[in-house]
Amino acid sequence: MSRPDAVPPSSLLRPREPVTARLARYWRDGGPWGWLNAMAVSVSLVLVLGLISLLVVGSLSHFWPSRLVEVELTTQPGQSVTALKTTRGEPAADNRHLLGELMHEELRPSAADTGDQQRERQSQRWWLLQTSSQDGASASWQWLPDTLMENIRFPRQALMLEMRDGRVLYGMARALSDPLTGELDHSPQLSSDSAVPGVPTPSLHQNAEALHARLAALEGQRRQLAALRADSEALSARLLALQQQLSARQGPVTTQDEANASLIAELETTREALITREGQLLALRGALDAGQLLLGGNGGHEGRIALNDIRHVWQPNAMGFGGRLLLTLERFRDFVSGSPNEGSGGIWPAIFGTVLMVVLMAILVMPFGVMAALYLHEVAHQGRLTRLTRIALRNLAGVPSIVYGVFGLGFFVYGLGAGLDELFFSERLPTPTFGTGGLLWASLTLALLTLPVVIVATEEGLARVPHRLREGALALGATRFETLRRVVIPAASPALMTGLILAVARAAGEVAPLMLVGVVKLAPDLPLDDSFPWLHLDRKFMHLGHQVYDLAFQSSDAFSSRPLVYATALVLVVVILCLNLSAIRLRHMLAQRYKGATE
Missing domain, CATH: 1.10.3720.10 (MetI-like)
Known part of the structure; x- marks a missing residue:
């Protein structure tokens, strides 16, 4: 039985607990440690997500197709185009046009600065331009001041070519070899299926569909060549086995000829099939080596390129966001599934x-x-x-x-x-x-x-x-x-x-x-x-x-x-x-x- 003067624990008349006592009880019950643990988990999660985000953003510059720019250079008093230096310390080409990708920009002081206003007035903007690969390097880079960039254009027909040896080339398509004669045609047209009545069919300079079609056909020929090569190796192994089996037979000549008639016939058939496959292989190799693309003008790569040496070709300026995203995923897939000996830098x-x-x-x-x-x-x-x-x-x-x-x-x-x-x-x-x-x-x-x-x-x-x-x-x-x-x-x-x-x-x-x-x-x-x-x-x-x-x-x-x-x-x-x-x-x-x- 409770005392009549006892105050229940939940009564409002209970005296308030001192702040120091409440803090001591809160500390004793482990309250701060729970908050510290939650903070540590949150910080760890943020750091992990930040690390993954940094890696994703940092790798996008390689897989995401940037727009290609054509830069027209101008000369200032006391400065020439040939005075420009690449990142490898080599002089830039003596050409008023450069074609490539703008990768980075930064502000550089042009003289000794003494104050904020003078620093802002004397700072100069520099652009990092990636141009076609030179001397077997994977890329060539050039720093350009904005004072030398007289005009910047984004040509829709500019091509970005990824070669099988790992190089990257930029240029304008000028001519494509004829698939039958192998001679360069300076005005290849699109197929008649894609032509619109009454509208002139665009040439290779305006549209690269003809080039894409030729590269797709070459890829099919390469797969056919690999299949024929495997078939030829299998036939060679079968021919060797038949020859060994025939030489191992013993007995009189008449009996041996009667017993081995079918074996000899199969041997001849296999030999004829092997000769046929070798002829097809030679024809396909010749067709692959005959295709050529002529690039030139506007500051890009100039010269003939064998189509068999091209791994991929794109027109980044003609792509929308969806096309760029699909191309990024495709390039990342090739990077993950490729081998380094294929020139793609695969891992x-x-x-x-x-x-x-x-x-x-x-x-x-x-x-x-x-x-x-x-x-x-x-x-x-x-x-x-x-x-x-x-x-x-x-x-x-x-x-x-x-x-x-x-x-x-x-x-x-x-x-x-x-x-x-x-x-x-x-x-x-x-x-x-x-x-x-x-x-x-x-x-x-x-x-x-x-x-x-x-x-x-x-x-x-x-x-x-x-x-x-x-x-x-x-x-x-x-x-x-x-x-x-x-x-x-x-x-x-x-x-x-x-x-x-x-x-x-x-x-x-x-x-x-x-x-x-x-x-x-x-x-x-x-x-x-x-x-x-x-x-x-x-x-x-x-x-x-x-x-x-x-x-x-x-x-x-x-x-x-x-x-x-x-x-x-x-x-x-x-x-x-x-x-x-x-x-x-x-x-x-x-x-x-x-x-x-x-x-």
């Missing part, structure tokens, strides 16, 4: 090498990491030696990655690799097989690098498995091995996947150790193909992280490689994100399956 071998190396690393590190964690937590005596081992593992997780690279080079490459060459590949020496960097040694090096992370994460997961599960399994008659295999490991499987996620996140972006144990700048042959043994662990491979490093610091043309650095880094982030999301999804499925086991 597909680097993507494939990165994913394959991470998968092999995960296959190698997970069994050893789980077994080591099981021994430390479930089997080993929990004494001083075990505690020192755990301390050593946590210290190994902080060792610089280049140290692991040096260890992998000395132990795996020069130690195990050289021993394998002496035992199994002695006939190839002194050319090494496994005694040099390769996919296997890179995967093993990264497995050592991430092994402490997997062990620590797995051991923490094992510690969260209640002892009642172990005791219940033992009480039902299960052995310790069965208890570990069927009870403890499944219950700790989400923690195992957490260790895998941390290992993948660290290994996928490592570059320094890989430069010592197998990663190279150019390796277009994939480690996985259709030839035995299919997975070639001794091959060198490409890696996205190394591609970013090479493009950023080893390229001779910083302006051309800068957007490729952003694009490659974006692909690397997406690949790591996809790998982590796959592991997170698997961890979620395992956590739902064994929900309640650790509660």
